[in-house]
Amino acid sequence: MVATVAQKSTSPRPGYGQLLRTPRAWTFLLPGFAARQPFGMLTLSIVLLVQHTTGSYGAAGAVAATTGISMAVSAPLAGRLTDRHGQRAVLVPVTLLHTLSSLTLTALALAHAPLWTLFAVAVPTGATVPQIGPMVRARWSATLRKSPLMSTAAAFESVTDEFTFVVGPLLATALCTAVTPAAGLVAEASLTLVGGLLFAAQRRSQPPVIRTERTRARRESAIRVPGVQVLIVAFFGIGTVFGGMQVSLAAFTESIGRPGLNGVLYGVFAGGNMLSGIVCGAIAWQGAPHRRLLGGYTALALAASLLWMSDSVLALAGLGLLVGVCIAPALITGYTLVGDMVPAGSRTEAFTWLTGAVALGQATAVTAAGQLEDRYWAGAGFLVPMTGTLLAALTLAALRSRLTVRH
Template identity: 35%
Template sequence: MSNPYAEIFRARGTKGFAAAGFVARLPVAMAPIGIVAMLSQTHGEYWLAGAVGATFALANALVAPHISRMVDRFGQTAVVAPAAALSAVAFLALIAASNRGWPVWTLFVSAFLAATMPSMPAMIRARWTEIFRNTPQLNTAFAFESAADEMMYIAGASLSVGLAVALFPEAGMLVSTLFLAFGTTAFLAQRSTEPVVRLTAATASTGSAIRLPAVQIITFALIFIGAIFSAAEVSSVAITKELGQPGAASLVIGVYAAGSFFIGLILGALALKTPLQRQLLVAVGIIMVTTVPLLFADTVPLLAFAVFVSGLAISPTFITAFGLIERRVPETMLTEGVTWVMTGIGIGMAFGAFATGWVVDTFGAQNGFWVSVVSGAIALLTVLLGQKTLGADREAPMPAPAHQPAE
């Protein structure tokens, strides 16, 4: 039996853009935590560090889909290059403002401008789609990308904090910025795999991908999947601290990501015939069911096992979600569609962390997992009600709203 992952990398140019893309995507995980690690040391105020980090994260969540929409219309090189350059310069300004003690407002302005950082996971998936569109290999490529995303969050966040603590406060952000600059440059230099721009008269008048029902359903569902992801992290930290073993938190969180990583790789090697919308329903259903045992995990070994089981269906959910986006969204809106889903995950992780923190402070560490249970139920209900829409044919581009002349 041939190795399906070796098969996708036999295609010309795939090794190059995948390697460069992994480096370019690391700032997605490094920058938000790097900002907090840097400012908490240089300014000694966690509220300020959190506020500046949130400014970047929320602004990026709002800006990234619009950048991707421009990519669909004008091409990756034409849009990603200036957007990444502006983001890198803004990050350097943020580092300088932190190091030199510039006024607080410069921190917020720099973080806001840095939000033009493109969604590199979406750019990479667009290239895989261009090469393997409507073939079984695309599912394998998406599985590889989901595994790479898992590694990005594990390695990126750890590297950013580790550098800031071991070297100097700005080290994590400086390395993140260098990865953004050099990784993006190397990625864009490989023009042979850049997706073709399918700009037509119809494309020019197309509205946003978020207006498509399939994108709305998947994005809304993955907001709550992202909340489950962050709730597990925050609750694990709180519970291990309460049990007097705070150092075990990193092990528990690592187990959570490891389970998802390996299941994702296995799924990518299979050629499942079940419709993708059914696969998504099953994956989200498993996530919802496996959040319940987390409420009863009152020892570190039991917590690690429950978290491992709960994380098994995360990658399958992401793989099928992106597969549905590829099959339901018009080709001229693919990058934007993928970015909206990535944005949904990010928003869910941010609000999930906030909600879990409040629950832990108010009702105790163990009850933080109720955020996971409730989020799982909402995600499952969303996917269940959206089965008919998700199983329909590829949606046609929707025209932008006509301008209404003033009366």
Template identity: 35%
Template sequence: MILFLASRPVTAPPVRPAAAARRAPRRRLPRFPRFRPLAPYRRLFSLPGTRAFTAANLLARLPMGMLSVSAVLMIAGTRGSYALAGAVTATGLAATALIGPLTARLVDRHGQARIAVPATALAVLGSLSLLLCVHYDAPTWTLFASYAATATTPNTGGMSRARWAHLFHDDPAALHTANSFEQAADELCFMLGPVLATLLCTGLFPEAGTAVAAAFLLTGVLLFASQRRTEPPVSPTPGSPSGPCGLSASPARSRSPLRLPGLPPLLLTFLFTGAVFGSLEVVTIAYADDHGVRSTAGAMLALQAAGSCAAGLLYGLLRPPHGPGRRSRRFRLCVGAMATLMPLPLLAARTGSLTALTCALLLAGMATAPTMVTGMGLIQSRTPAAQLNEGMTLAVTALLTGIAAGSAAGGWAVDHLSGPAPGLGLAYAVPAAAAALALTIALLTTRPTGTDA
């Protein structure tokens, strides 16, 4: 009997309908994917160390929008000469154009922390020397020498972009978002820096802006350099001898990025893009002054930078172009959009309405950040990883040179076009012409090259 019972199959007891209903899984309605516009940016900062180096770099980058304005206000406020202040800052700009790429080359060869800290310390000493020379009424030539010493300031934005390129070298979408964030950060620093410098120099004392900017720069670079786990590794040259302190003494690492195919036309486009920025600033200040509201010029330029910042963040949500042909095509489209929108301030200024001009500046600024993001992406794809800082610093140098040339051209237009209506409104033809030249160069020369990644 026991064997008979054991041989029978064991069956589960019948389940009551109520119990079965309780155990049956509920049918879920299909859920639509939620719109998460900030998801790409959250993904960037989910990596360990990215938040720390970004915060430190923003602190170090803020002085780039403060130093020149602080120097102008400090020198003009104590020496009573805007011409002298402009000459001193122009000398520093020229020195930066010469020294900046050399500093970036050292950063590429020996690492960010090893070069950026002493270079920043030398630049801070130059700022403090300028402050003391102005305060104690030193000879005029000391102002030029002191401000020229600040040219060793490392390209903090380029070093941050190099870290993103190292972290996301195999993820084009994330790298595109990171480049968009970096361009928006540049615009934010250029928007807040002059305002902060003006408040410090006019609210406290003339030297306050330079002192605070120097403190921000040194503190930010020290904090940024301490984040070693996100620092891109140095690619040593095989067989290169070592000099003092272990630094390579061989100058023949590789050819200059200026000799890379496709890079000089990009730099020329950046030059005319910088001319857009420089002329737009000078003409806007002069136009506001001509209408008796010079104090609002800063707010008008801040709105232009805000439009560019917002456009940069939104551009980072788009899919990056895949392939060298599409990258070059996207760049030409962005430069074309900038050239299309830049005549808007010219049309608005001729109406005599400051409200219309402010809105036109806001719209015109929305094309600059996508142009810069796409251009920087092309430079990254055409520059070897071991020379990335140098390549991006050359782009910044081209921008600074263009800004200086654009400022001079805008000032010339203001001096020669002042008078009855339309008067200064015609001076907005200078940034419009610079944008058109940038588009012409991009259309004629920007083509896919063998170095595009």
């Protein structure tokens, strides 16, 4: 995936087995895996709970969107604080605050509290989502440095993210439909607390804090890198796919009287994403990463443009699988590019910008798709991922020169 690796070597990409034998890797991978599962559960758990208590997908989507927007706004700040003060110093307090906020939101929804109170609590719930994914990527960067395994690590992390989006929605749907509508958020808070604190306890693999002058830190902020700005737009578009799929699939399966299929259909979509990521990680790419990103993203936009025309479970499953297959290459290439674009002292911040962009896109899509589902036909929300990916693809095409990594 990294351009310099592909140019300097024609040997096969180092495998996943070699990556996982990296000393101390499992000390942060296992707790990190548990702690990042809630990221795939939070939005859908909120949608299912609030829709159950209010009867409106529009209201449910808006509350979930508030959480996503809050996370998107706060994530880069958390990333900068992490780069300056260390992961443990940031992770412990945000983990505790997120657990408290998530449980408070659950209690208010069950008590049928005024809608404005749900919005109020959704803000700290989103703002305190632990940025485990970026922290794991930063640990890989610190552990592997310039090793060829870095590109394999980027693919592995994207596969792990996609597995999160397989397990998270399935778990949230199963808990909310088979146990109680509140079970999804309760499980999300519990996993965040346990996984987050265990991850924070792994100090030996934590990246060192790079001390810089304040003016220099401001100058090297990741958002000032032009390529990062373009990637933020691309990841925002990917977020619209996740958010649009979650709401639209839930509305569609409910409209046909089979709400339990929601998690299955979303699992097919995310499963395609994960399997595609595994394949991408096993290939020793030779072409320029920014060209692969543009080609893969174009395919994603075209596939997402077909979703709104689906009128059966089988059609949605097939198209969802296709869309999922197209997402992984874009995510993997984007994360690899941003890792090469920014200095080590801003790397966590850079990763959180992309994570925040996905969350913002997801939040926007949840809101827009919820409104479309309430006002029009079941499945109208699929127009949102189509619009988001098409606009992002056009942006990538227009600004592709900014994605060239210069060494």
